[in-house]
Amino acid sequence: MNLKELFGKKGAKTVKNGIWREHPISSATLGICSALAISNKVENAIAMSAGVIFVLILTAIIISLLRKIIPSRVRIIIYMITIAAGVTIVDLVLKAYFPIISEAMGPYVPLIITNCIIMGRAEAFFVQNPTKLSLLDALANGLAYGYTLMAIAIFREIFAFGTLLGVRVTPAGWVDWVVLAAPAGAFFVLGTFLWVTRTLAGVEPPKKS
Amino acid sequence: MKWLYNLFESSKPHFEKRGKLAFFKPLFEAIEFIFFYPPARTVTGPHVRDPLDIKRYMTIVIVALLPSICASIYFFGPRILLMILVSYAVGGLVEVLFACIRKTEIHEGFFVTGILFPLILPPATPLWVVAVGVFFGVFFGKEVFGGTGHNIFNPALVGRLFVTIAFPTILTTGWTAPGAWRGAADAVSQATPMALAKTQAVFTPVADLLIGIPSGSAGETFRLGIIIGGIFLMLTRVSNWRVPISYLASVFVMAFVIGLFGGIPSAGESAAPSGFAAAFNFGLFNLLGGSVLFGAMFMACDPVTSPFTVPGKFIFGIGCGVLTVLIRVFSGYVEGVMFSIVIMNAFTPLIDHIVLSMRYRGAEAS
Numbered sequence: 181m182n183l184k185e186l187f188g189k190k191g192a193k194t195v196k197n198g199i200w201r202e203h204p205i206s207s208a209t210l211g212i213c214s215a216l217a218i219s220n221k222v223e224n225a226i227a228m229s230a231g232v233i234f235v236l237i238l239t240a241i242i243i244s245l246l247r248k249i250i251p252s253r254v255r256i257i258i259y260m261i262t263i264a265a266g267v268t269i270v271d272l273v274l275k276a277y278f279p280i281i282s283e284a285m286g287p288y289v290p291l292i293i294t295n296c297i298i299m300g301r302a303e304a305f306f307v308q309n310p311t312k313l314s315l316l317d318a319l320a321n322g323l324a325y326g327y328t329l330m331a332i333a334i335f336r337e338i339f340a341f342g343t344l345l346g347v348r349v350t351p352a353g354w355v356d357w358v359v360l361a362a363p364a365g366a367f368f369v370l371g372t373f374l375w376v377t378r379t380l381a382g383v384e385p386p387k388k389s
Numbered sequence: 390m391k392w393l394y395n396l397f398e399s400s401k402p403h404f405e406k407r408g409k410l411a412f413f414k415p416l417f418e419a420i421e422f423i424f425f426y427p428p429a430r431t432v433t434g435p436h437v438r439d440p441l442d443i444k445r446y447m448t449i450v451i452v453a454l455l456p457s458i459c460a461s462i463y464f465f466g467p468r469i470l471l472m473i474l475v476s477y478a479v480g481g482l483v484e485v486l487f488a489c490i491r492k493t494e495i496h497e498g499f500f501v502t503g504i505l506f507p508l509i510l511p512p513a514t515p516l517w518v519v520a521v522g523v524f525f526g527v528f529f530g531k532e533v534f535g536g537t538g539h540n541i542f543n544p545a546l547v548g549r550l551f552v553t554i555a556f557p558t559i560l561t562t563g564w565t566a567p568g569a570w571r572g573a574a575d576a577v578s579q580a581t582p583m584a585l586a587k588t589q590a591v592f593t594p595v596a597d598l599l600i601g602i603p604s605g606s607a608g609e610t611f612r613l614g615i616i617i618g619g620i621f622l623m624l625t626r627v628s629n630w631r632v633p634i635s636y637l638a639s640v641f642v643m644a645f646v647i648g649l650f651g652g653i654p655s656a657g658e659s660a661a662p663s664g665f666a667a668a669f670n671f672g673l674f675n676l677l678g679g680s681v682l683f684g685a686m687f688m689a690c691d692p693v694t695s696p697f698t699v700p701g702k703f704i705f706g707i708g709c710g711v712l713t714v715l716i717r718v719f720s721g722y723v724e725g726v727m728f729s730i731v732i733m734n735a736f737t738p739l740i741d742h743i744v745l746s747m748r749y750r751g752a753e754a755s
Binding site: 355357358359360365368 | 529551554555556557558559
């Protein structure tokens with residue numbers, strides 16, 4: 181499959197940047213808090229990334245459609261309102277249909293509002309680009325956030341609980357690694373993830389001034 | 390030795406830049422260095438001639454550890470040898486891998502970490518926990534910071550800390566009674582002196598502590614051997630006497646003061662023992678019990694992770710001692726040596742910075 185044929189030249193570049201080269205978590209280090217807090221179990225990670233992708237897409241559509249009539253002085257407030265509306269929808273849907281997951285994620289669903297990825301993309305991309313490109317950008321960034329969360333969550337759930345999506349996958353006599361269940365343990369996993377992906381993607385460390 | 394020399398010379402081209410095995414050059418050099426002194430010479434000055442390089446430095450530390458190693462094998466059986474073997478194999482693998490990827494030399498610093506780590510574990514620790522711990526310690530404690538000489542924390546302690554919080558049940562129940570491996574029973578576990586003192590107010594006699602009758606981490610039970618090894622290290626100037634001595638002194642003074650004000654644990658209804666003699670005994674018990682001696686003699690004085698300024702060394706030692714006793718007496722943990730040294734490791738650059746800026750305040754202004 182060729183990305184260029186699928187999305188055009190600009191679209192292909194946007195998708196590539198979002199998913200790999202300007203990866204929101206490893207390259208821009210955005211959205212770290214939720215990546216640390218919600219990545220202890222795979223089901224939480226799925227719910228979280230679905231929520232973030234939904235809000236991203238909603239924001240992308242609304243902001244890019246309104247980009248010509250949003251006064252630049254109040255643009256941040258407009259982003260906030262849009263994001264907050266999306267987050268409220270996610271929160272209510274989770275509460276109504278997936279009460280257990282909603283309970284487990286606690287305050288982190290409302291906190292999607294403060295997820296820097298959404299705010300950052302709105303300011304950096306959605307407000308300057310047409311709807312089609314913005315949608316691609318939202319999808320790419322959302323997927324990048326999602327697969328990072330999943331990778332960390334798979335590692336942490338197997339080691340910390342010995343399960344995967346609640347199904348026991350480890351042999352008898354397995355000893356849980358208690359430290360990885362706590363957010364503190366996620367630092368080691370996320371740190372290693374950042375190290376590996378940054379090295380592979382060739383991200384330069386910030387120069388000392 | 391001639392044939393060995395020829396063997397190295399003939400296989401050398403394979404490890405040079407274009408050779409097939411160029412990736413493993415650090416490994417080749419390390420093995421060659423064990424047998425022959427490297428032919429490299431400094432071309433420009435200064436030409437310092439000193440036989441004490443990193444390798445001799447580390448060898449002396451291992452010699453100083455020998456009494457503890459022998460005692461731990463005598464008390465806890467050949468299991469300890471296996472633990473040391475696993476620790477060396479896994480940790481060495483991480484070390485070699487990083488040296489190969491970074492194209493640097495393999496440093497001998499690992500020889501000390503690899504032997505210290507099994508010695509500070511409970512003797513019944515499963516071998517896979519040893520492997521995980523030493524991997525984590527060398528990886529996150531040392532290599533991430535840039536390898537030997539660049540680490541902020543003592544790698545062996547980082548590994549120990551990680552397995553302690555990752556596998557709390559294993560690391561708090563593996564206290565085998567010394568000598569039990571020779572008996573019929575598979576393993577007899579026995580509470581450590583520090584746990585006995587904290588929960589039941591039973592204080593193990595000093596003489597028992599010195600010769601290693603009570604249980605404890607593999608290398609910490611035979612205190613006489615630790616003291617001999619520590620003094621040997623200080624006499625050879627491999628460890629600076631200021632850190633261990635100020636550490637030990639502050640542990641004693643701190644425990645003595647707490648004892649004077651009635652901080653000694655007591656059993657059940659009976660009143661806490663008080664008075665000058667009781668406080669002195671409490672201080673002595675805190676000095677000899679647990680892993681204070683081992684930590685002070687072999688871990689706190691690590692030249693990489695402790696301050697290099699003279700006042701800084703005293704501040705570091707006193708900080709370790711005060712924190713150790715505070716954690717022992719007031720926290721939920723039985724032993725505080727590991728935490729206190731790691732916490733003070735984190736403060737090492739700050740201590741040095743403050744000491745230097747105070748000393749050179751005048752110089753900077755002019």
